Amino acid sequence: MAHRDELLSIGELAERTGLATSALRFYEERGLIRSERTGGGQRRFRREVVRRVSFVRAARGVGLTLDEIVAALDELPDARTPTVADWARISLRWRPLLDERIARLELLRDTLTGCIGCGCLSLRNCALYNPDDVAATLGAGPRYLLGDASGDVVGS
DSSP states (O other), rough: OOGGGGGGHHHHHHHHOOOOHHHHHHHHHTTTHHHHHHOOOOEHHHHHHHHHEEEEEEHHTTTTTTTHHHHHHSGGGGGGOOOOOOOOOHHHHHHHHHHHHHHHHHHHHHHHHHHHSSSOOOOOTTTTTTTTGGGGOOOOOOTTTTTTGGGGGGGO
């Protein structure tokens, strides 16, 4: 067990990381961080958990899911805190995923005005972009915002 001076209470960890204690408890339940327990059952965190939480916050900040973050952290031996080399390797592996998400956001940004610009506010009934709801043949959801083109519709 770590020396008492090296351990942080959940409140101290919350203050250091900017997260609510409820979020830290949730992260612990998900296996993102670990605590030790005092004789009275109180959580105590090693100081290195501040870096681990910072890693999670950085990954969440670029839109990664907790499942994606858990999977990356699970690859580290002994659930250690990511090093600079770990971060470089993991972020390189995440790059194609992030590039894909950025492309979808750019498409959404660039087509959103056109989709609601006519005033009908309906992709289902839009006489310009989706007459007779032909986009539904491509699948569920906002097909043109997901990257499909009107030329993709069978029979058009």
